[in-house]
Structures are given as C-alpha cells and as structure tokens.
Amino acid sequence: MAEPGDEGRPPFFRTWGGAYVFVLVVLAVEIVALAVMSWSYA
C-alpha cells in the first residue's frame, strides 16, 4: 500500500502532470495519424 513519499516523481518525468501530458500527446499523435490515413484512402 501507499508509503510516505509515494506521491513523488514518476520515472523519466519531473511531475505526474508531465507523465499524464505525455500519454495524452501520444493519443493525439495516434488519432491524427489514423485520421490522415483514413482521409488518404477516402
């Protein structure tokens, strides 16, 4: 279970906010890439 200091930095990121933004940016890139692909075959 949770221990002191547990809320600290995630690996590779300064803050959890940074990790969350990274996941959402990856999602945005995936959606844009898939949308461009879909249009190119329309």
Next chain:
Amino acid sequence: MSTLDWVVLVGTIVAIVAYGLRRTRAPKNASTWLRGGADAKWYTIGLSIMATQASAITFLSTPGQGFEDGLGFVQFYFGVPIAMVLLSGTIVPIYYRTRVLTAYEYLEQRFDLKTRQLTAVIFLLQRGLGAGLSISAPAIIVSAVMGWSLMLTTLALGLVVIVYTVSGGTRAVNQTQQLQMAVMLGGMLAALGFIFSSLPASLSFGDAVDLAGVFGKMKAVDFSPRLETRYTFWSGLTGGTFVALAYFGTDQSQVQRYLSGESLTQSRLGLLFNGLLKIPMQLMILLVGVLVFVFFQFNPSPVFFNQAELETVRAAAPELATLEGRHAALTEQKRAVAEQWLEARHTGNELATHEQRLRALEQDDKAVRTEVRALVKKTDAHANAKDTDYVFLSFVMQRFPQGLVGLLLAVILLAAMSATASALNALGTTSVVDFWKRSVEPTLSDERGIAVARAFTVGWGVLAVAFAAFAAQLDNLIQAVNILGSIFYGPMLGVFLVGFFFKAARGTPVFIATLLAQAVVIATFVASDIGFLWYNVIGCALVVFFTLVLEPFIARPSTT
C-alpha cells in the same frame, strides 16, 4: 491437429499455470490471498490489466471485425488513455488513502452501507454473467472449428481457471496473466508475420495496405456525428472514455489488479502503461484481420467461415452449390483484377479503373455471402448466421504451419482463462468483503477468511461454468449480456463520481438517484436505437443530476 500442435498447446498452458502457482506459494491468510501481498510492480499490474480486458473474443472477433469492416473498431479504445490519466490522478489515490479491498467498500466510507451493497450487487450480477460468457463464447467457436465436444471444452477451461484462482488467489492471477499476456502478444505478432509472408511475393507491405484501402478497410476514423453509428470518433472519445472510466475505475475485476500494487506509484504506472499500449495492440489485432482479407484477394476463400454450419446447410439445401460456384467465380475474377491492379501500380495505367472493378466485384461477392447467410438462417432458425468470429480461427487451422496452430489456439484459450480468472477472483473477493464479513460474520478472522474466500470463488466458478453450458444453447444471450454491461456501467460510474466530486452529497439521495438512473437507462434501451456506448454517458449524467435535484428534499440525519 498435429502432435506438435498439441504439445505446444498443452505445454504452454500447463507451463504458465505451473509458473503462476509456483511463484505464488500457498497464501496463509485472507489479506494475502485477496491483495496478492501488495507487492506487484508496474509491469505486472499493466500486463495483468491488459490480460483481464483481453478476453478470447478479443482474439477471435477483433480480426473478424478487421476482415469485415476494417480498422474502425479501434475508435472504441480512444477513451482508454484519457481514462487511465483521469483514474491515476483521481480515483486511485483515493482508494490507496482509504485502504479499501474493494471499490464498493469505499462507497460505505463515503455514503452508507446500502449504497455499497447496491453497487456490489450490480457488480456481482453483471460480472457473474460475464464470467460465464468469457468461457462459453470461445468454447462455442473453438469446439465448432476443432470438432471438440462443447461441453468438455467448457468444463476443461472452467476447471483449470478455478483450480489456480482458488489455490493462489490474486497473486496467482497476476503472475499467470503476465505470461499469458506475453504469449498472447507474441502469438499475434507471429500470426501477423506469417500472414504477411503468405501474401504474393510481389506484394510489398505498402501494396497490401493500399489494396485494403481500395476496399475501405483502412478507414480508422469516422468523424460523422450520427448517434446510431456504433463506432465513431465522437462515440469513442466520449462513450469510450466513460466505459473505460467505469470499467477500470469501478469494476472490481480491474480495481483488484492495481490495488495489488506495491505502491501508488506502481499502480499509476501500470495504468499508464495500459493507456499507452492499448491502441497499438488493438490496431495490430485488427490489422491481422485486414491482412487476412488481402490474402483472400489472391486465394480462394470459403463462402461462409463456420464450416460446421456450412456442412449442415450443404446437406439440406442444394442451392448452396450454386452460390458457392458464383462465389468461386467472383474470387477468381477478383484475383485477376488484383494482379492487374498490382501491375498498374508500377506502370500507372488504368489504376482507377481496376480499383472500381475491384470494388464492384466485392459488392457482388458480398451479395452472394448475404444470400448464403440467409440460407443458413432458413435451414436452421437457431443457427448463428454471423461468421466473422470464425474467420481468424478457420484461417489459422487451414493455413498456419504446425506448431503455430498450437500457439494460436493457446493464445485464444489463455485469453479466455485470464479474463475468467480476474472475474472469479473479484467475485469471490466482493462476496466476502462486501457481504459475508460486513453483514454475516463481522468477526471473521484472517485465517478463516481465506477458506470463505476460496469457497465463494469455487461457488462463482461453478455458477460461471453452469451458465456457460446454458449460454452455449442461446446465441442471442451473448449480445444481450454485452449490452447489459453498458446498461449498468453508467449509473455505477455516476455513484463514484458523486462520491469523489460532490462533497455535500449523502447516501440516501445517491441511492435513490442510482435506482432512478438505472430505470431510465433500461427504458432508453427498450424504447430507442441509440448506440449502446451512449448508455454509459446517459446513466452517469443522470445519477449526478438526480442526486443534485434530490439532495435538498431529503432530510439530513440529526447530528446531535
């Protein structure tokens, strides 16, 4: 199936279960059994979360969906990364802070006992039926394709899962799921590689994808705002986010996976890992189906992929032979035009004409296949006329080399086991924590608790297998129970959201709001054609709305 395939199939399953049990050692008390020692790392949690969601139907239906409709189904998963971020930032820290064993336990701390047990009952009903289906749905397909006894397949699958879930508890489920997920991903990658290598040598990967694109299979994103279209960008982003929030945030079969984490950090990382991998994994599985479609542009395909059903029709309806003849002729024409198209890609001559001809031939072939489906239904009114779930497995059986057939069958059966194991684990835990220990035997000791937890898990396992055997006779039930999940998830999420974000809300208004919202969602399901993903949004919003409306009218309990 060859001896080598049997060795690979049985060897893989036995090795994984043995590994899981060996790593687990016999848990001595209920806390360890329920929480798995609370020492899981992020990769165990992430893989376990993915394995719980990846049922056998994921590996049977999803390639079939790719084959039939292309990549559009991937939109359903657009909400997963968003939900993982929201859960990591909000719900998961609250679960850790309140030190709960089940998601519903939190609701008593926040509201009252009746709200906790109402949501726990909803979960038990829905997941109990779901556990049965996660065994029966693949058992129906695998037994039909392999010629195995349906009853024996169902019993064997159920028994193996019950044994390791009951003996090792949460840790055994987590440990086996790590390996199960690795085998599943490895198996699908090998399948992708093999299918690509089976395409004509002159066809590059780019050619294959472009050929699929000619038939509209590469349309992954649909921005049309129609509510009746099941998978669009909008329904994926909103409905999909709500489904994922409800499923990962409030369904005990998932909550139990990340509550077994060593720390909050490990649990959050496990969820984000799932958020990053989910879309690429689903795309890969859909792509397998798309490549099978491309393969059949150059090779003869069956007119209907459920061979057992086809044989029944052949014996009863002589007109099938005519339809098969038309399908074979169209396939031959398509192959010739596909080769001309391939040549034209390099010379640039009449490319558009070939593409038009390919699309026209595909339309004609679709019409023939629709006629065959109607014939199947006419011959046997109870037959399943939808054959897309059989596309991938029948392709594996007929085209894959020895060894790889066993591996792919292992992937499908392991997926069935991993989804069922999480469900049984969570059903047993909720029964003990939210009902038995709370309302029947509050003095339940840690030592006796493990026996009670095991007894409940066996009970749910037996019920699941019995339901699976029954569900196998009623095909439409499968779709009904899938929709049932969406009917319950919205209000369930609503209760938790009110708990987290509306500090003034109390138990009785929330309880009544949940019952009202549930009634409205059921009425919507009965009276409208709205795509079922939207039920999640409606149910959740209604619980919040009714709670806010009811709150001022229900007297607060005296605080003297």
